[in-house]
Amino acid sequence: MDPLEIAAGLEAHGITDRTARRFRHRDVFSLAEELYARTPHGEAPAAARTRVPAGPCALLRLGCALLPGALAFGAAAAVPVWAGPVAVAVTVAALVWPGRAAGGRWPWAAHLLAAAVTGWAAHRYGTALALGLALAAAPGHLVAAAFAARAGARLAGSRALEEFADRVRPLLLASVAVFAAAAAGAAALAAAPLTAAVPLALLLFLTRLLLRHGAHRGPVAAALALALVPVPAAASAAAAGLLVHAVLALSRASAHARPRPPTRKEKQKMTGQPTNQGATR
Template identity: 45%
Template sequence: MRALLHRHRELCERAVDPLEIAAGLEAHGVTDRTAARFRHRDVFSLAEELYARVPRGEEAAQPQADEAAAARPAHLVSAMAPGAVAVATAAGLRFTDGGARLGAGAAGAVALAVALGWSLRRGPLRAPGRARRVTPYLVCWLAAYSLLGDGLLAELVAGGPLGPWPVAPGPLVGLALAVAPAAWVARLFSARARRGLGGSRGLEEFAAGTRPLLLGCVALHTGALIALLLLTSLLVPVVIAPAIALGLLLFLARLLTVHGYPQAAVTGLAFACAGEALAPAAILGGRLPGCGFLARPVEAAVRTWGAAAVPALVCGAAALGLLVHASAALSRASAHTT
């Protein structure tokens, strides 16, 4: 026991309660079977003894204060900024033309990026020091494809492009509006999971209660996203299926990043980006002599279901993969430390 205490002394000293120690031990590979060697029934019981053995000062309460500050309702207000900017930009694009329309679009894109960055640095969606540097570039690609990709792909299948292809701002407006419910759902999931961690007496019990909570929160966010996309369609045209798939992918990626799994988020986003890039590349490659077979699958999908089928299938598959991973990763106690 003394050797175990020495190995995890820093964890025990900064822990707010035994649950923090249990989550940290689990992250370091300590299981209920390991705890049994120390004559404890499970990791929680072992954590309680370690917590009792290590003295702490008043600074141990600081993590709880930081967590409470991160969950203040005022921080959720910042999540409404991207939606407000997106709606204003869409209105500007609708009522302008020519150079004024181009200027409104450029200014709106910059303002939306600033508002989104501000909202992600506050409240339940913040992930200080956890997000990978490549993540913003992947998200920018997905957003750009949502704006321009379907029009370009349709033009390529038709033999073009012969000129400017259509722009579809509708999905981005709906996704920007969905940042606010995403922040609320992320806060709900974190709070309920922490509460479940406090009432659990074993890792299996906690995992069994967290998985349905995660699925319920994902369903809640999806329902809010669908409602906002339908509302957005009253202002600008929106193809619902690919927007839902992209919104679910971005939400799961951010949730995994917030809870300490940024590499899984990057993998899912990169898969979606690669799939969307391969579709137009296959069409262009099919124009080379003897390479027509490259374009046939994409052309068949576009002519059967439309150009929106490509991002819907690709982002949907990536989101499904992240959901499967999240159901295992986010049901661990170590994913819910402060």
């Protein structure tokens, strides 16, 4: 759709400025400009330019984001014995719903580790902590959606990969700060200890961001595993380390590029159907 989208795709496939210089271009963006000029293209449809879901779909996703807190509050009021496990379950489920992770794949290891971290924290600090994390799911959804929309706008307005990275890093840090304040409010509402609730909420929020934007899962799993260490500062260290990884990963244009819909041949290949009549022989 534009040269920066092509540059993001090249970057995602490991094409660096050094590789671009082999093709007599100063950087990846210059190479993308030539590819864009050589490729036939027309006016993009309005639906393809839409970045922020609107209408019933957006309301459904917001309702799903509000559901964990409502279920956790209901469990705490009705059956206090099961309030903690219910809050843990709906908090981890909020990492998956609404929407799958990038590429349509389910990162089971990350979600199992997130469940272990949340369950271990609820066991150590009580049901109030699990309730506070469940309440933080709704502001986490809103902040993540706002970050994705604003990062997409910056992607459309940038003319180089370095320019986009410089513009999106402050946006990410501001989003983290806003969510931290919201998580502190949720913890206070649930009467949970702030020193334990806020780092864990930040860890789950960064996990959601990274998984939804297609980042590598290794650092996410390592940070979640670190949070399982029975040391009070483990969750804070894990959240800080994952924030560093998020700044590096989410400042790449390829993390925010619009996915290209599969072609007819690709759909047939994914479903196992023959691509032509000769393939059936």
